[in-house]
Amino acid sequence: MLESARSRLKAWIVAGVGTAAAIAVAGVLGAFAARHEPLPALAPAGRIETGQWLLRPLKAYATAEKYTYGALLRPGGKALVLELEMTNRTAKSTKDYFDLLQASQKTVDPATKPFIVLTRDSTMSPELHPGMPERMAYIWQLPDGAAVPASFNLTVISKTYKPRDNLYGLPGWFNPTPIGTMTIPVGAGPDGADMQP
Known part of the structure; x- marks a missing residue:
């Protein structure tokens, strides 16, 4: 009984850490995606x-x-x-x-x-x-x-x-x-x- 409670607690901690890591990674990727690269300059006399x-x-x-x-x-x-x-x-x-x-x-x-x-x-x-x-x-x-x-x-x-x-x-x-x-x-x-x- 004690062993199963420990394994459940360990699973919750791992899941919580995994969720927190996923949120952090998503936030970092979102910050990079939000950066707008300048548009290229087109030659005014070209096609x-x-x-x-x-x-x-x-x-x-x-x-x-x-x-x-x-x-x-x-x-x-x-x-x-x-x-x-x-x-x-x-x-x-x-x-x-x-x-x-x-x-x-x-x-x-x-x-x-x-x-x-x-x-x-x-x-x-x-x-x-x-x-x-x-x-x-x-x-x-x-x-x-x-x-x-x-x-x-x-x-x-x-x-x-x-x-x-x-x-x-x-x-x-x-x-x-x-x-x-x-x-x-x-x-x-x-x-x-x-x-x-």
């Missing part, structure tokens, strides 16, 4: 793969024109424009590019979405067809009275393809994740040359 899209930034500039590729600016307002070549790498036409680029908080209000325009005919937010590179313009309106920056920072977002999502069992692109940042020099106007790769 960038984001899953759905192949991007090639071309040029960035500021404008105070009332209309920029058909997008109407506020009276007296200024905008930052990023022109880039975009190629749809998927099997069907899509306009799933609204959250592809996020401008830094220092430059524009992050709650402000850009106008996105096809430059060749000023079509707003068109569907882009598979495998056909198109020149697009992302147009962010600057806050009133804001100075035009010499450069601006963008975060590039990628999504992952799933043949079946968990909710509807349908294919699609999910889980938007930042894959890198790039700093784009801001030129004087739309007539400047494209960046060289």
Whole structure:
């Protein structure tokens, strides 16, 4: 009887020590996992793969024109424009590019979405067809009275393809994740040359 009580007590102590050790290890691993590694810097004149899209930034500039590729600016307002070549790498036409680029908080209000325009005919937010590179313009309106920056920072977002999502069992692109940042020099106007790769 005494022997079985001792063995039970020993088992509880071992289990308690094991549980405490497991909690301590989980806490240490959690602390390491919580550390965020900085995002890689992407070359602004290179090609960038984001899953759905192949991007090639071309040029960035500021404008105070009332209309920029058909997008109407506020009276007296200024905008930052990023022109880039975009190629749809998927099997069907899509306009799933609204959250592809996020401008830094220092430059524009992050709650402000850009106008996105096809430059060749000023079509707003068109569907882009598979495998056909198109020149697009992302147009962010600057806050009133804001100075035009010499450069601006963008975060590039990628999504992952799933043949079946968990909710509807349908294919699609999910889980938007930042894959890198790039700093784009801001030129004087739309007539400047494209960046060289």
